[in-house]
Amino acid sequence: MWPFKRTFSLKDTGLFEGFTDWHSHILPSVDDGVRSVERALEILDLYASYGIAQVWFTPHIMEDVPNTTAALRERFAEFRTRYTGAIELHLAAENMLDGLFESRLEAGEVLPIGKNGSHLLVETSYYNPPVDLYGILERIKAKGYYPLIAHPERYLYMEKADYERLRAGGAKLQLDLFSLVGLYGGDAREKAAWLLARGMYEAVGTDLHRKEICAEMGGYRLTRSVVESLERVIRADTLNR
Ligand SMILES: [Fe+2]
Numbered sequence: 001m002w003p004f005k006r007t008f009s010l011k012d013t014g015l016f017e018g019f020t021d022w023h024s025h026i027l028p029s030v031d032d033g034v035r036s037v038e039r040a041l042e043i044l045d046l047y048a049s050y051g052i053a054q055v056w057f058t059p060h061i062m063e064d065v066p067n068t069t070a071a072l073r074e075r076f077a078e079f080r081t082r083y084t085g086a087i088e089l090h091l092a093a094e095n096m097l098d099g100l101f102e103s104r105l106e107a108g109e110v111l112p113i114g115k116n117g118s119h120l121l122v123e124t125s126y127y128n129p130p131v132d133l134y135g136i137l138e139r140i141k142a143k144g145y146y147p148l149i150a151h152p153e154r155y156l157y158m159e160k161a162d163y164e165r166l167r168a169g170g171a172k173l174q175l176d177l178f179s180l181v182g183l184y185g186g187d188a189r190e191k192a193a194w195l196l197a198r199g200m201y202e203a204v205g206t207d208l209h210r211k212e213i214c215a216e217m218g219g220y221r222l223t224r225s226v227v228e229s230l231e232r233v234i235r236a237d238t239l240n241r
Contacts, residue, residue, distance in 0.1 A: 011218030013227045015234065016050040022113070022174060022239065023094065023121065023150060023205025027057040030075055031065050033209040037082055044085055046214050054088040056113060056205070058121055058150075061104070062096030069093070069111050094150055095122045097130045105143060112145060114239040119172065123150040128157055137171055148239070151176035151207060153191035154184050160191075163200060172202040172238070177230075178213070181220040196229045202238040204230065 010016065025033020028040045047055060057076065061067050076091040083089065092113035095101055101122075104110060113119045120140055124130055140147045149166060152158060152173045163173065178184070179192040195201055208214055222230070 005223050007221035007223055008227060009218060010220045010222065011050060013222065015227065015230055016052050016218070018051065018053045019204075019234065020054040020056070020237075021047070021052060021206050021208070022056050022203045023058050023176070023207045024055055025057075025059060025207070025209045026055065027059050027072070027076060027079060027091070030067055030072060031060040033059070034211070037079065039211055040079065041083060041085075043208070043211050043214050044083060044087055046211070048085055048087055050218055052087060054090065056090045056092050058092050058094040058113070058205075060096065061093045061100070061111075063098050063100045066100060067093070069109055072111060092121055095120060097122055097124050097133070097136055102136065102139065105140065108143075110145075113148060116241075118144070118146060119148040119239055120145040121148045121150055121174065124155060126154060126156055129155075134165075134169060137166075137169060141170055147171040148203065149173050150205070151179065151184075151188075153179045153195060154188045156187070158191075160194065163195060167200060173200055174203040174205055175201040175233070176207045177204055178206060178217070178220070180222060180226060183213075193226065196226065196233070199229070199232065201233050202236070204233055 025031055026040050026043055028034045028037050034040045059067055059072055080089060091111060093111040110120060113121050130136060137147045149171055152163060154176060175192060179188045182189045
């Protein structure tokens with residue numbers, strides 16, 4: 001038996017060539033992510049050096065960070081005038097399912113994700129589900145969106161049966177790429193590997209908040225089977241259908 005499994009650095013896997021990052025906090029000064037335009041531009045240069053082709057900016061919208069869609073659109077438009085690189089930039093949001101969310105959904109005050117704008121990226125507390133989680137997901141669908149659950153592997157309260165129930169109810173799951181390398185602990189890593197091996201993810205994002213991680217991420221190592229499963233998710237490109 002081999003004493004170790006062969007691993008490959010993310011950069012060498014080629015996964016980043018043409019990659020779309022479906023989750024990032026790079027739009028500067030709107031949440032707990034990147035703070036300055038200069039830093040955001042540096043990150044995008046690093047992304048370009050990895051071969052990343054498209055990035056979705058998904059700033060938080062929550063009671064503690066009550067960004068409006070109009071202000072985010074304005075900030076995004078301003079940022080675009082500063083960026084002269086080749087990466088295609090898009091704006092959506094990461095919606096916390098808290099007391100603010102449903103009134104905004106009702107008012108159409110949302111920034112959807114995906115080429116056809118047919119998905120809403122949502123998150124919950126890491127510790128507890130919101131009251132009536134499945135009712136909220138139904139109301140999202142009634143408005144014409146697929147709920148796309150951000151980093152499902154990182155919620156402490158979610159178990160394998162929950163993921164199956166979410167998908168059976170029409171929600172889609174978005175992997176946080178860095179869960180696979182243990183950035184969020186062994187439990188998240190194990191759940192991510194389990195979900196990935198079963199083909200239960202439909203999109204991949206980095207949830208990038210800091211340049212330091214971006215500079216390191218090309219060196220993160222993955223096994224061959226994980227790389228192959230990731231390739232399948234990326235190639236399927238479900239959110240652009
Ligand atoms: Fe995020």
